[in-house]
Structure formats: C-alpha cells, structure tokens
Amino acid sequence: MATTLKLPDDYFGDDFSAPTPEKVAPVEPEAPILIPATWTKETIYRPTAWEAWVHMPPKLAWADMAALRQWGSRSDHGQVYTRAYAHEMVREGDWQQVAAPVLPAIDAATAERIGLRKIECPICHGVSTLYALHRGTTTGLEIMLPSRACICRGLRSIWRYWGDDKVVPVRFRQTNLKTLKPSDLSILAPARQQEIISTLQARPADSYHLYGEPGTGKTHMMSALYRHALYAWATQEMRQCDCVQAVWRCRTTTLLQEHIAWDTRGDDNPNNVNPPTVTVRGVQAAKAAGYRPCLFLDELDKCKATEFQVARLAELVDEVYAQEGQVVATSNKDFDSLCGKWGDDEAGTILRRIGAGPGAHSVEFAG
Numbered sequence: 001m002a003t004t005l006k007l008p009d010d011y012f013g014d015d016f017s018a019p020t021p022e023k024v025a026p027v028e029p030e031a032p033i034l035i036p037a038t039w040t041k042e043t044i045y046r047p048t049a050w051e052a053w054v055h056m057p058p059k060l061a062w063a064d065m066a067a068l069r070q071w072g073s074r075s076d077h078g079q080v081y082t083r084a085y086a087h088e089m090v091r092e093g094d095w096q097q098v099a100a101p102v103l104p105a106i107d108a109a110t111a112e113r114i115g116l117r118k119i120e121c122p123i124c125h126g127v128s129t130l131y132a133l134h135r136g137t138t139t140g141l142e143i144m145l146p147s148r149a150c151i152c153r154g155l156r157s158i159w160r161y162w163g164d165d166k167v168v169p170v171r172f173r174q175t176n177l178k179t180l181k182p183s184d185l186s187i188l189a190p191a192r193q194q195e196i197i198s199t200l201q202a203r204p205a206d207s208y209h210l211y212g213e214p215g216t217g218k219t220h221m222m223s224a225l226y227r228h229a230l231y232a233w234a235t236q237e238m239r240q241c242d243c244v245q246a247v248w249r250c251r252t253t254t255l256l257q258e259h260i261a262w263d264t265r266g267d268d269n270p271n272n273v274n275p276p277t278v279t280v281r282g283v284q285a286a287k288a289a290g291y292r293p294c295l296f297l298d299e300l301d302k303c304k305a306t307e308f309q310v311a312r313l314a315e316l317v318d319e320v321y322a323q324e325g326q327v328v329a330t331s332n333k334d335f336d337s338l339c340g341k342w343g344d345d346e347a348g349t350i351l352r353r354i355g356a357g358p359g360a361h362s363v364e365f366a367g
C-alpha cells in the first residue's frame with residue numbers, strides 16, 4: 001500500500017532560506033523508477049517523441065490528463081504517448097504519491113534573489129509547482145504529478161513586502177526576531193533593550209503599543225514582529241494559493257491620507273485613486289479566507305487629530321480586533337498624551353485595543 005508523503009508545513013526557514021535540509025522529508029534520489037515490464041520505450045512513447053527516456057517517468061499535470069482523455073495521445077513537455085499507454089493512464093483512477101518532491105536546499109541569499117524575482121527559481125524552473133512521483137494503484141504505472149506549490153511562491157509573497165524599502169527600511173532587512181540582539185545604534189540601555197526583546201520573543205503574536213523617544217529602536221523591534229507575521233502568513237498562503245493579503249504595514253498618516261483620497265475621489269475620474277492599503281473589507285476578507293489579520297502602524301502619533309482621521313483609525317483597529325487579529329503600533333507619545341491630543345473616547349478605544357487587555361501590551365522604550 002503506497003503512502004502519501006507530506007512535507008512539514010513550515011519547511012522553509014524563517015531566515016527566508018529555503019528549504020532547510022533537516023526539514024525536507026528524506027528522499028532516495030537514486031530510487032529506481034518502476035515501470036511494469038510490459039511497458040518499454042517503444043510502447044510508451046510514439047517514435048516522434050523527443051523526450052523518450054524510458055527511465056524517466058512521464059510528467060503530467062492534471063490539465064495534461066484531461067487532454068489525454070480527450071485526444072488520447074498528447075501532453076505538454078513535448079512528450080507524446082502511444083494510444084495504448086495513454087489509455088492505461090486515463091484508466092488509472094487512484095494515483096498515490098510515493099515520494100516527496102526533491103528539494104535542493106538553497107541559502108538565504110539565493111532565496112532573496114528568487115523572492116525579488118531577480119533569478120528564475122532553480123527548484124521549479126519558473127512553473128511554481130513541484131512534481132512528485134505517483135504510482136497508480138490499479139495499473140502500477142508511475143508518473144510525475146503536481147504535488148504542491150513550490151517554495152518560490154512563498155518567497156515571492158514575503159519579499160514583495162519585506163523587500164519594499166517604503167515598507168521596511170533597508171537597514172532592518174536582516175532583522176529577525178529569533179536572533180534579535182540589543183543594538184549599539186539605540187540610545188536605550190542594552191539591558192532594557194534585552195528586556196523588551198525577551199517580551200516580544202515570548203509573545204510574538206500579541207498586540208503592542210511600542211512608545212518612546214526617537215532613536216530608541218521601536219521601528220527595529222516592530223520590523224522583527226512584522227517579519228514574524230509575514231512569514232506565518234506566507235507559509236499559509238503557499239498552501240492555500242489564494243493571493244489574499246492579511247498582513248499590512250504602513251505609516252499611519254499615509255494610510256489615512258489614502259482613505260481621505262478614496263472617500264473624496266468623486267465619480268468623474270475614479271481611476272486616478274487607488275483603494276487604501278488597509279480597509280475594513282480587506283480585514284474581513286483575510287479572516288474569511290482563514291488568515292489572521294495583522295496590522296502594523298508606523299508613527300501612530302503623527303495621525304492628525306481630525307474627527308475623520310481618528311474615527312477611521314479607530315474603525316480599522318477595531319475591525320482587526322474584532323477578527324481576533326494583531327495590531328502593533330509605534331509612537332513617540334504615551335497613552336495620556338495621545339488621549340489629550342485625540343480626545344479620550346476615540347484614543348481610548350484605539351489604545352485599549354493595541355496596548356491593554358488580554359494579548360495586548362504597552363511597552364515603553366525608556367530606562
């Protein structure tokens with residue numbers, strides 16, 4: 001009885017290298033490919049097939065299988081099968097995966113180039129799908145069928161945001177929560193920095209209000225949390241392949257400007273205005289697709305204290321909270337100053353969601 005092998009869900013490393021060798025299910029690269037003795041090169045492939053290697057199992061996508069059913073003899077990859085062999089493949093109703101896809105380990109630098117689309121993925125050669133050996137339980141035939149999305153899909157998802165220097169400043173690109181250490185560039189005492197790092201590492205999925213003077217390392221710490229959330233989302237998105245965004249990071253003022261422009265765009269020329277990066281509907285869509293919405297807000301206190309801006313901010317934060325998501329915000333001002341600036345009601349709502357209550361913390365960058 002053939003067993004279906006599965007790869008662990010987190011098989012690419014959170015240093016964005018991929019995949020880590022110890023996480024790849026062991027495969028036997030030299031395992032013999034079994035094709036029933038009745039089938040030979042001549043009986044499998046038509047004479048015109050250029051890729052007629054009897055030791056290489058036919059590689060079919062499900063679409064090819066449909067083509068075989070219809071036409072009986074062709075697939076892509078230039079392989080052309082005999083009618084008899086194609087008939088057997090179509091007859092087979094139960095393909096069991098018998099080996100994990102072969103995944104060469106690649107280092108973090110290569111993973112970055114793949115993610116940024118600077119090179120073609122050396123694992124799947126650009127098709128974004130990994131094939132694995134399957135065996136037909138009825139016919140005993142062995143063919144390659146799609147097994148799962150290639151890791152490059154996850155890498156491209158991550159680097160689309162992580163590699164955008166308007167989202168993550170270049171100097172924080174190597175930031176990783178697991179290896180985070182106190183920095184010489186912060187004006188905060190190393191001991192206090194380590195205390196904060198330990199808090200974040202212990203509960204990386206919680207909500208945080210990170211506040212304190214400029215230069216204390218708030219953005220650095222938030223980048224580490226952002227990366228953690230981005231990685232979790234991309235890993236899930238790679239399995240679901242549904243292109244639903246669920247992790248957002250933006251400057252608070254930029255986000256609210258986008259909302260103002262969108263709300264006042266008018267009917268005559270609506271195409272000049274892009275929808276805001278984060279909307280209530282977007283947060284709901286992420287949750288509906290099974291993701292945990294995560295909102296990262298830079299410079300929360302730079303939000304203008306107009307009624308519209310504070311109300312819209314409260315609405316977004318509230319929605320993420322209602323969908324059991326994560327909100328992390330940086331700010332130069334503490335709770336009391338923000339309440340003074342924005343008015344108790346609205347500021348109180350926002351800040352209690354982010355920095356108080358279960359799963360939410362206010363962290364002062366001082367001392």
Ligand SMILES: [Zn+2]
Nearest residue numbers: 121124150152
């Ligand atoms: Zn790939």
